[in-house]
Amino acid sequence: MSFRTEHDTMGAVQVPADKYWGAQTERSRNNFKIGPEASMPKEIIDAFAYLKKAAAYTNTDLGVLPAEKRDLIAQVCDEILDGKLATEFPLVIWQTGSGTQSNMNVNEVVANRAHVIQGNILGEGKTFIHPNDDVNKSQSSNDTYPTAMHIAAYKILIDVTIPGIEKLRDTLQAKSEAFKSVVKIGRTHLMDATPLTLGQEFSGYVSQLNHGLKALRNTFDHLSELALGGTAVGTGINTPKGYDVKVAEYIAQFTNLPFITAENKFEALAAHDAIVESHGALKQIAVSLMKIANDIRMLASGPRSGIGEIHIPDNEPGSSIMPGKVNPTQNEAVTMVAAQVMGNDVAISIGGSNGHYELNVFKPVMAANFLQSARLIGDACVSFNDHCAVGIEPNYDGIKKHLENSLMLVTALNPHIGYENAAKIAKTALKENKSLREAAVGLGYLTNEQFDEWVRPEDMIGSLK
Numbered sequence: 451m452s453f454r455t456e457h458d459t460m461g462a463v464q465v466p467a468d469k470y471w472g473a474q475t476e477r478s479r480n481n482f483k484i485g486p487e488a489s490m491p492k493e494i495i496d497a498f499a500y501l502k503k504a505a506a507y508t509n510t511d512l513g514v515l516p517a518e519k520r521d522l523i524a525q526v527c528d529e530i531l532d533g534k535l536a537t538e539f540p541l542v543i544w545q546t547g548s549g550t551q552s553n554m555n556v557n558e559v560v561a562n563r564a565h566v567i568q569g570n571i572l573g574e575g576k577t578f579i580h581p582n583d584d585v586n587k588s589q590s591s592n593d594t595y596p597t598a599m600h601i602a603a604y605k606i607l608i609d610v611t612i613p614g615i616e617k618l619r620d621t622l623q624a625k626s627e628a629f630k631s632v633v634k635i636g637r638t639h640l641m642d643a644t645p646l647t648l649g650q651e652f653s654g655y656v657s658q659l660n661h662g663l664k665a666l667r668n669t670f671d672h673l674s675e676l677a678l679g680g681t682a683v684g685t686g687i688n689t690p691k692g693y694d695v696k697v698a699e700y701i702a703q704f705t706n707l708p709f710i711t712a713e714n715k716f717e718a719l720a721a722h723d724a725i726v727e728s729h730g731a732l733k734q735i736a737v738s739l740m741k742i743a744n745d746i747r748m749l750a751s752g753p754r755s756g757i758g759e760i761h762i763p764d765n766e767p768g769s770s771i772m773p774g775k776v777n778p779t780q781n782e783a784v785t786m787v788a789a790q791v792m793g794n795d796v797a798i799s800i801g802g803s804n805g806h807y808e809l810n811v812f813k814p815v816m817a818a819n820f821l822q823s824a825r826l827i828g829d830a831c832v833s834f835n836d837h838c839a840v841g842i843e844p845n846y847d848g849i850k851k852h853l854e855n856s857l858m859l860v861t862a863l864n865p866h867i868g869y870e871n872a873a874k875i876a877k878t879a880l881k882e883n884k885s886l887r888e889a890a891v892g893l894g895y896l897t898n899e900q901f902d903e904w905v906r907p908e909d910m911i912g913s914l915k
C-alpha cells in the first residue's frame with residue numbers, strides 16, 4: 451500500500467494514498483484497534499452529511515462562509531448521502547466518547563474530496579477548504595455528534611422501525627378479526643382457565659403493538675430537538691447570531707423531518723435523555739414482541755405432544771438429525787432480537803446516566819445500540835410477519851379437544867350451584883378421570899339437561915372484544 455503525508459496540530463501522519471481521510475482519522479484508526487466489526491453506523495455518517503451541509507448553508511447566510519466554499523462542502527455532503535464515499539469512514543465506535551474523531555473524519559474527507567473536485571491532486575498543495583475552519587465552522591463535536599444521533603434515530607424510526615411494526619400489527623389485527631368466533635380455552639399461570647376466542651387473544655397482541663407505537667411516537671418531541679449551535683459546552687461560542695435556529699431549519703428542510711433547535715443546549719450536549727426515552731419505547735416493544743412470539747410458538751407447539759391450537763407456516767427443515775421436524779424459527783429469531791434490544795437498553799441506560807458536567811462521553815455507544823435496536827425491531831417484525839404471522843391458522847381439532855377437556859368450564863356453574871359445589875365437580879372429574887358432565891350429574895348437583903343449558907363455552911367469552 452502506498453502512503454501520503456498528512457499533518458495535524460501534533461505533526462505528520464502517514465495516510466493511505468488513495469483515501470480522502472486525513473491525519474486525525476488515521477490516528478484514531480491506529481490508536482483504537484478495538485472491535486473492528488463495530489464501525490461507526492452509516493446512519494450517523496449520513497446524518498453528519500446532512501448537518502455539515504446545513505451548517506455550510508447557515509454559515510453562508512449569516513456571512514461567515516463564502517458561497518463557493520458552501521457549494522463545495524454541500525457537493526461532497528451530497529456524495530456522502532449518495533453512498534459514493536462509503537469506504538472513507540473507517541472508524542469504530544470504540545473511540546473518544548464525544549465522537550470527535552468521526553466528526554474530524556467527516557471534516558477531513560469533505561476538505562480533501564473538495565480539493566480533488568476542484569481539479570487538484572489528493573495530498574498535493576493546501577486545500578481550499580479547511581477541515582476545522584470551514585467544514586467544522588460554528589460547530590464542535592460536542593454539538594454535532596448529538597445532532598447526528600437525533601437525526602439518525604428519528605430517520606430510522608420513521609423509515610424502518612415504525613413501518614415494520616405497523617405491518618405486523620395490521621396482520622395480527624386481520625387475524626384477530628378472522629378468529630373472532632373461534633372459542634378456545636384460556637390459560638392463566640399456564641393452567642386451564644375460562645374460555646375466550648382466539649380473536650380476543652390476538653387482539654391483546656394488537657393492542658400491545660399499538661401502545662408500543664404510541665410510546666415511540668411520544669418520544670419524537672424530544673428527539674426533534676437538535677444540539678447544533680451549542681458548540682463546545684452549550685453556550686454557542688464561535689457561532690454567528692441566529693445560527694442555531696437557522697441550522698435546525700436547514701436540517702429539517704434537507705431531511706424532511708420536523709427538527710427544531712434544542713430549547714436548552716446544555717442538556718442537549720451533556721445528557722442524552724431523548725435517546726434513553728426513545729430506546730425505552732423500543733425496549734417496551736421488544737418486551738411485547740417477546741410475549742407475542744412466545745405465545746404463538748407455544749400455541750403452535752407439537753405437532754403431537756404440544757398445545758397445538760394453531761398452525762404456523764413450515765418454512766425450513768428444523769433438524770439436522772430428526773427427520774421431518776419443523777421448528778418455530780421465526781419466533782426464535784424475534785425473541786433473540788428482543789433479548790438483544792433489552793441488553794442494548796442496559797448499555798444505553800448506563801451511557802445516558804454518565805454525563806459529566808458539560809458533556810456526555812458515551813455518545814457513539816449509545817448511538818450504535820439505538821440504531822441496532824431500531825433496525826432489528828423493524829426488520830424482525832417484517833420477517834415474522836411475512837414468514838409466520840400471515841400464515842397463522844387455527845387448529846380446530848386441537849382447540850376443540852382442549853376446550854372439551856377443560857375443567858374450568860365448571861366456572862359457568864358458580865351462579866347456579868355455588869363455587870364450593872362446582873369445585874367438588876372439578877376435583878372429582880380430575881381425580882376419577884371423568885368428564886365434567888359425568889362428575890356433575892354423578893354427584894347429583896344437576897341434570898344432563900341443565901349441564902347442556904349452563905355449560906356453553908360460546909356463552910363464556912364475555913362481552914369484551
Ligand SMILES: O=C(O)C[C@H](O)C(=O)O
Pocket residue numbers: 548550589590591592682809
Ligand atoms: O471535538 C470537540 O469539538 C470538543 C471535544 O469533544 C472536547 O470537548 O474536548
